[in-house]
Amino acid sequence: MSLTDPVVHDIVLVGGGGAGIRAAIAAVEADPKLTVAMVSKVYPMRSHTVSAEGGAAGVVKTENDSFDLHAFDTIKGSDFISDQDAVEAFVKEAPRELLQLEHWGCPWSRDPDGRVATRTFGGMSTPRTLFAADKTGFHMLHALFQTSLKYDRIVRYDEQFVTSLIVHDGAVRGVTAIDLHSGKLLPIYGRAVIICTGGAGKVFPFTTNASIKTGDGMAMAYRAGVPLKDMEFVQYHPTGLPGTGILITEASRAEGGYLFNKEGDRFLSNYVPTKMELGPRDLLSRAIIEEMEAGRAFEGKHGQYVHLDLTHLGEKKINERLPFVRELATKYVGIDPVKQPIPIRPVVHYCMGGIDTDINGATPLRGLYAAGEVACVSINGANRLGSNSLTECLVFGAWAGKHAAQYVRQGGSDSSPAPESIARDEWARIERTYLQDHKNGERIATIRHEMQDAMEKGCGVYRNGETIQAARDKLLTLRERYGRISIDDRNRVFNTDLTAAIELDFMLDIALAMAEGALRRTESRGAHQRRDHKGRNDQQFLTHTIAHRTEDGPRLEYRPATITRWQPEERKY
Ligand SMILES: Cc1cc2nc3c(=O)[nH]c(=O)nc-3n(C[C@H](O)[C@H](O)[C@H](O)COP(=O)(O)OP(=O)(O)OC[C@H]3O[C@@H](n4cnc5c(N)ncnc54)[C@H](O)[C@@H]3O)c2cc1C
Numbered sequence: 001m002s003l004t005d006p007v008v009h010d011i012v013l014v015g016g017g018g019a020g021i022r023a024a025i026a027a028v029e030a031d032p033k034l035t036v037a038m039v040s041k042v043y044p045m046r047s048h049t050v051s052a053e054g055g056a057a058g059v060v061k062t063e064n065d066s067f068d069l070h071a072f073d074t075i076k077g078s079d080f081i082s083d084q085d086a087v088e089a090f091v092k093e094a095p096r097e098l099l100q101l102e103h104w105g106c107p108w109s110r111d112p113d114g115r116v117a118t119r120t121f122g123g124m125s126t127p128r129t130l131f132a133a134d135k136t137g138f139h140m141l142h143a144l145f146q147t148s149l150k151y152d153r154i155v156r157y158d159e160q161f162v163t164s165l166i167v168h169d170g171a172v173r174g175v176t177a178i179d180l181h182s183g184k185l186l187p188i189y190g191r192a193v194i195i196c197t198g199g200a201g202k203v204f205p206f207t208t209n210a211s212i213k214t215g216d217g218m219a220m221a222y223r224a225g226v227p228l229k230d231m232e233f234v235q236y237h238p239t240g241l242p243g244t245g246i247l248i249t250e251a252s253r254a255e256g257g258y259l260f261n262k263e264g265d266r267f268l269s270n271y272v273p274t275k276m277e278l279g280p281r282d283l284l285s286r287a288i289i290e291e292m293e294a295g296r297a298f299e300g301k302h303g304q305y306v307h308l309d310l311t312h313l314g315e316k317k318i319n320e321r322l323p324f325v326r327e328l329a330t331k332y333v334g335i336d337p338v339k340q341p342i343p344i345r346p347v348v349h350y351c352m353g354g355i356d357t358d359i360n361g362a363t364p365l366r367g368l369y370a371a372g373e374v375a376c377v378s379i380n381g382a383n384r385l386g387s388n389s390l391t392e393c394l395v396f397g398a399w400a401g402k403h404a405a406q407y408v409r410q411g412g413s414d415s416s417p418a419p420e421s422i423a424r425d426e427w428a429r430i431e432r433t434y435l436q437d438h439k440n441g442e443r444i445a446t447i448r449h450e451m452q453d454a455m456e457k458g459c460g461v462y463r464n465g466e467t468i469q470a471a472r473d474k475l476l477t478l479r480e481r482y483g484r485i486s487i488d489d490r491n492r493v494f495n496t497d498l499t500a501a502i503e504l505d506f507m508l509d510i511a512l513a514m515a516e517g518a519l520r521r522t523e524s525r526g527a528h529q530r531r532d533h534k535g536r537n538d539q540q541f542l543t544h545t546i547a548h549r550t551e552d553g554p555r556l557e558y559r560p561a562t563i564t565r566w567q568p569e570e571r572k573y
Pocket of ligand 1 (some may be wrong): 014015016017018019020039040041042043044045046048049050051052053054055056057136137160162163196197198199208209210212213214217247262349350371372374386387388389390391393509
C-alpha cells in the first residue's frame with residue numbers, strides 16, 4: 001500500500017522558513033489547546049531564509065525616522081501599487097517583532113553605545129535595517145527555530161514533500177505529502193492550512209534562490225482555485241556573482257561599496273544621482289544592463305559584468321560587517337574584496353507576486369492562509385525594498401498564525417470530514433504520471449532548461465510584447481510536452497527525480513502566470529519594464545493583476561490598489 005495512515009492536527013502549516021516558524025509560534029500562543037503540523041520538504045534550518053544576508057527593516061530608532069517615512073519609502077519603492085493600508089499596518093508592527101526576536105536570542109549587531117546597529121538599504125531614506133553581520137537570515141531562523149522547540153504542540157514533519165491541498169465542500173481540509181524517507185503518501189488533515197513555502201526564483205536560470213524555491217505553494221493554491229496576484233513583478237538584485245548567481249548582499253553597498261563600469265566611472269550618477277549605490281534594486285539593475293548595452297561593462301567567461309568595489313572600506317570593516325561577502329567572493333570567484341573589486345551582474349532574486357491574501361493572511365479559499373514570500377498582501381507592489389522581506393515574514397507570519405488559530409477556534413473547516421478518496425486519487429495521479437513506464441518520454445531537465453531560457457529571454461530586466469509573447473507560447477508547448485515526461489528513478493526512498501518532476505509541474509504554472517501578467521500589463525512600473533510601453537500608466541494600471549487558473553492558461557482580472565494617504569507621483573531618486 002502506498003498510502004500511510006493519515007494524521008490529524010488543528011492547523012497544517014506548510015513551510016519551515018522565517019514565515020512558517022513565526023506562524024507556528026503565533027498559532028500555538030494564540031490558543032493553548034491546538035496543535036500545529038509544521039511540514040517541510042527540507043529540515044527547517046535549510047529553508048531559504050537561512051541564506052538571507054543583509055538585514056531586516058523596522059523603525060527602531062526614532063531620531064531620524066518614523067512610521068510614515070518607512071511607509072512612504074516602501075510605497076514609493078513599490079512604484080505606488082502596494083496596498084497602503086497593509087504597508088501602514090506592517091511598519092507599525094515591525095519594531096515589536098524585531099525586538100521580540102532579540103528576546104528570543106537573535107544577536108543583532110550593536111553600535112559602540114550598545115544600541116542595535118542599523119544600516120541604510122536601497123530606497124530607504126535613513127538607516128533602519130537591523131542586521132547580524134551579514135548572516136542575518138541564519139541568526140533569525142536560528143532564533144525562531146530554537147523558540148519553536150519550546151512548544152511540543154508544534155509537531156514537525158521534516159522532509160515531507162507536500163503535493164496538493166485537500167479541498168472539500170469549499171474549504172481546505174489538509175494536504176497530501178510524500179514522505180521522502182519511505183516514498184509513501186501521507187494525508188495530513190487539519191481545520192486550517194497555512195502556506196509559507198517561499199518564492200519561485202527557480203523558474204529562471206540565473207538566480208540567488210536555493211534550488212528548493214520552486215513556487216510549490218503558489219501552484220498548489222492556484223490549482224485549488226485561489227488566484228495569484230501581481231506575478232509579473234520579479235525582482236532582479238543588482239549584485240550577483242557571475243556564473244553561480246550567488247548573492248553579494250546589498251549590505252556591501254550599505255557599508256559604503258561603490259559600483260564602477262569598465263571606464264572607471266561610478267555610472268550611477270547618470271541614473272540615480274541622489275541615492276547612487278543606495279538606489280532601489282529595479283533602477284540599479286536597469287542601470288547595469290544599460291551600461292552593458294552601451295559597451296561599458298567588462299567581458300568575462302560568464303558574460304558581461306561590472307565592478308562592486310569594497311577595497312576602500314578596509315580589512316577591519318569588511319571582516320566585522322561583511323565577513324560572508326569576503327568568504328563568498330574568495331571561494332566562488334577567487335577574489336579577495338579587501339584587495340580587488342568583485343565582478344557582479346543583475347540576478348533574479350525575489351517574487352513580489354504570490355498567493356492573493358488580505359492583511360490577515362486569509363485567502364479567498366475558506367481555511368487557507370498564506371504568509372512570507374509565497375504571499376502577496378501586497379506591501380511590495382512592483383518592487384520590494386531590500387530588508388522588508390524578512391520583517392514581512394515575521395509580521396504577516398504572526399498574523400496568519402493568529403488568524404488561522406482564531407478560525408479554528410470558531411469551528412474551522414470541519415463540518416464534514418474530507419473523503420479519503422481525495423488522498424487515494426492524488427496517489428493514483430502521482431503513480432500514473434510519474435511512476436509507470438513511459439519509455440522515451442520527455443526529459444525533465446530539458447523542459448526545465450527550456451522554461452528557464454524562455455523566462456530569461458521574455459521576462460528579464462527589460463521586456464517587450466514580442467519577446468513576452470514568444471515566452472508564453474513556448475511555455476504553452478512545454479506544458480503540453482510535460483504530459484509526456486518520463487523519469488528514470490522508480491525507487492521509493494528519497495526519489496529526487498520524482499520531486500524534481502513535480503516541482504517542474506508547479507513551476508510551469510507559475511511561469512505562465514508571470515508571462516501572461518507581463519504580456520497584459522502594457523506599461524512600465526517597478527520591476528516590470530516594457531520597451532514597447534515606456535512609462536507608468538496610472539489611468540489604467542494602478543491595479544493588481546489577479547490570475548485565475550484555467551485549463552487554457554491564466555485568466556486575468558484587475559483590482560485597484562489601495563491608496564490611503566500617498567498619491568502616486570513620479571518616482572525619482
Ligand atoms: C540569498 C538571499 C538573501 C536574502 N537576503 C535578504 C535580506 O537580507 N533581507 C530581506 O529582507 N530579505 C532577504 N532575502 C529574501 C528573504 O530571505 C526571503 O524572501 C524570505 O526568507 C522567505 O522566507 P519564507 O519563510 O517565505 O520562505 P523560505 O525561507 O523559502 O521557506 C520555505 C519553506 O517552505 C518549505 N516548502 C516549500 N515547498 C514545499 C513543499 N512542496 N512541501 C513541503 N515544504 C515545502 C521549504 O522546505 C521551506 O521550509 C534574501 C533572499 C535570498 C535568496
